[in-house]
Amino acid sequence: MAEVDRTFTSPPRRPLVAAVVLVVLALMAFLGIADVQPPSPRPATIAAGEFSAARAFEHVQRIGQEVHVTGSPAADRVREYIVATLTGYGLRPEVQDTVGVNAGKFGSGSMAHVRNVVAVLPGTASTGQVALMAHYDSVQVSYGANDDGAGSSTLLEVARALTQGGAAKPRNDVVFVFTDAEEACLCGAEAFVSRHPLGQKPSVVLNFEARGSSGPAVMFQTSAGNADLIDVYARTPRPVGTSLAVEVYRLLSNDTDFTPVLAQTRFTGLNTAYIDGSSVYHSPMDRPSTMDRASLQHHGDEALALTREFGRADLPPLMKPAAGDAVYFPFAGLLVRYPAALTWPLAILALLAVAVLVFLARRRGLTSVPRTLSGLGLALVPLVGAAVAAQLLWALLVAIRPGYGELLDPARPTWLRFGVVALSAAVLLCWYSSSRRRVGPVPLATGALTLLALLGILFAAAIPGGSYLVGLPALFGALAGIGALYARPALVKVGVLTAGAAVSTLILAPTVALFFPALGLATGAAAAMLAMLLGLAGLPVLEPLFRAPTAPRHRRLGAAPALGALVLAVICTMTGMVVDSWDVGHPEPTHLMYALDKDTGTAEWVSLERSPGEWTSRYVHGHQRLNRQFPVLPEGELSVGPAQSADLAAPKATVLSDETAGDRRTLHLRIASQRDVRFLSFYGPVGDHRVVSATVEGREAVTYISAQDRFGVVFNGPSAAGLDVTLVLTGAGAFALRLVDGSDGLTALPGFTPRPATVGVFGSHSSELLAVATTQTL
Secondary structure, rough: OOOOOOOOOOOOHHHHHHHHHHHHHHHHHHHHHHHOOOOOOOOOOOOOOOOHHHHHHHHHHHOOOOOOOOOOHHHHHHHHHHHHHHHHHHOOOOEEEEEEEEEOOOOOOEEEEEEEEEEEOOOOOOOOOEEEEEOOOOOOOOOOOOOOHHHHHHHHHHHHHHHHOOOOOOEEEEHHHHHHHOHHHHHHHHHHHHHOHHHHOHHHEEEEEOOOEEEEEEEEEEEEEOOOHHHHHHHOOOEOOOOOHHHHHHHHOOOOOOOHOOOOOOOOEEEEEEEEHHHHHHOOOOOHHHHHHHHHHHHHHHHHHHHOOOOOOOOOOOOOOOOOOOEEEEEEEEEEEEEEHHHHHHHHHHHHHHHHHHHHHHOOOOOHHHHHHHHHHHHHHHHHHHHHHHHHHHHHHHHHHHHHOOOOOOOOHHHHHHHHHHHHHHHHHHHHHHHHHHHHHHHHHHHHHHHHHHHHHHHHHHHHHHHHHHHHHHHHHHHHHHHHHHOOOOHHHHHHHHHHHHHHHHHHHHHHHHHHHHHHHHHHHHHHHHHHHHHHOOHHHHHHHHHOOOOOOOOOHHHHHHHHHHHHHHHHHHHHHHHHEEEEEOOOEEOOOEEEEEOOOOOEEEEEOOOOOOHHHHOOEEEEEEOOOOOOOOOOEEEEEEEOOOOOOEEEEEEEEEEOOOOOOEEEEEEEEEOOOOEEEEEEOOOOOOEEEEOOEEEEEOOOOOOEEEEEEEOOOOOOOOOOEEEEEOOOOOOOOEEEEEEEEOOOOOOOHHHHHHHHOOOOOOOOOOEEEEEEEO
């Protein structure tokens, strides 16, 4: 008696059908990913009212021609250029010259002397104000062409289009805010929202950033209650965003100028950045030449469209949180969105649809509840396996090329990303081929859909903005399975199942493409797991890749799909390693700084590299904790090596007055550096809680840094005259103040040899830092 075929469908010419199905799904994936790519850059000859990447890039070239860290003469030149450009557009920019304090998610004691540029385009019948924000400072080793020359140039080109484009001016006020000291401490944005009159007004704020050199402009963060804002965002020409990104970003410690905005209930808004090409982030390679002008075009298209949409809107309702968030994601060229209130109903509907599929398939003898539950448990194997495989691949790449350990992503990651996807496919196909005959194709498919549906319930509870990633594929996969049970003939069944898989592909493929640059190959497990969710949702259409269950077993043919995917993964990975070799345009990242302790007269070379490479190993040979002597450095053991003591003056604290009243001692100090420095910092002893209040340059400072178990202030961009500081202490005893200042550049130090052309600088706030420390007892 012939064995009963226990599959959803067993079409004739299975290899041909499998090939057609895979081509269709690959085409869907290509179209879905293409929909989230930036548009072609537009030339300077387009209409004056349109955004032109060519025109904006002229600003990028000016802003990104030199390192312009806050407080530097180069930053002054960039600010003067911005002021002159805005003035040329008929606006009246002002410079807000004040002190800002750190407004990040974690108190660090950072402060800065900031000079924000603020300009207003008055509305014709204003109902409120729209504030466009970008920072114009760079980190100490970067030219800042992308971060955030892209944002600043975008604002300048939008200002030109609105003032000289010939169209009617916006109904509402448009405020252009170019902030200072974002890289140091978000201090410019904090100063604007806390100390500028326009920062006191309710506003819709649009922040523009870059964490790389390419890719689409992704709207990755919103204020709470974003449903109304997302409706406006969906009307932009090429919206790229997902509510999953908002959920993930809320869990991270990352900060931008949008952080102090969100801390104030009078603001709502959106935060946008392009994030691919992260190897140039904060590094000397962040120059105009590395910018993808298509990304700049996408940045500008969104900025101009959003400004016009909010500029004509009735703003008061939009300046308040909506009743809830929206769930949204790119799909077939659209931004699909629905109220978060539908998250639970859709998640439950998906679970019910899967339950109906299991019930109907059980009635036909294709599965049973125990076998489906077995498939559910087994579906966890490839999901976890793909994540483990992706991380093991990255560990292998770092072992082969240690410089990767300092990067989120290689400079040219495309082939390596294909390698991760192919490796995930190999894991899926190996698991499926080894399980399908023992458990059955239908139990595996229904078990996988059950897993997705249960994850949909879990996500609805924990991260509602990401529930669509699993709930909707489970729903459409279940509906396709139900349709296949009733459809005739076999090829129609295949078509129905392929349609369900195509929907899942259009939902998940763009998210996979966006997560690779977002988290990098260093966290390739995230993208690999998302790719595996797509594979689990489409299990029924994988069945024609294999011989029918009723046919005799053929181990070689059964292993062929997984082996083919594995070979493809190896080819992609090897190609990626060849393509992404270190060269002058893509140098190997290294980290080195110099720390001089004037109390002991000793100096150290210090590196944050986990495994110092060949060049860095010339300077560092051991490990040591330095955070107590140099509190600007991170906790834990760092790579260190002895250095020659340079003839550098230490910072100094001068007591201007010292008064005691009861158990309170008030110290008025002038703390100054004896060198030209980027920052000046001072700290109390570890474990000392005696500082009850601190005022620095007229602003209150934090009195205790939990992470360091001490009082401390890092002041960025100090004047040559130093800092005016008032400390109120408990008790009249001596107080030991640890003073540390920092400048940039190691070339003049004894024993330092310049890097070869193929060795670069890792993007870090302490790269190339020259720190001098001393202790002064007051």
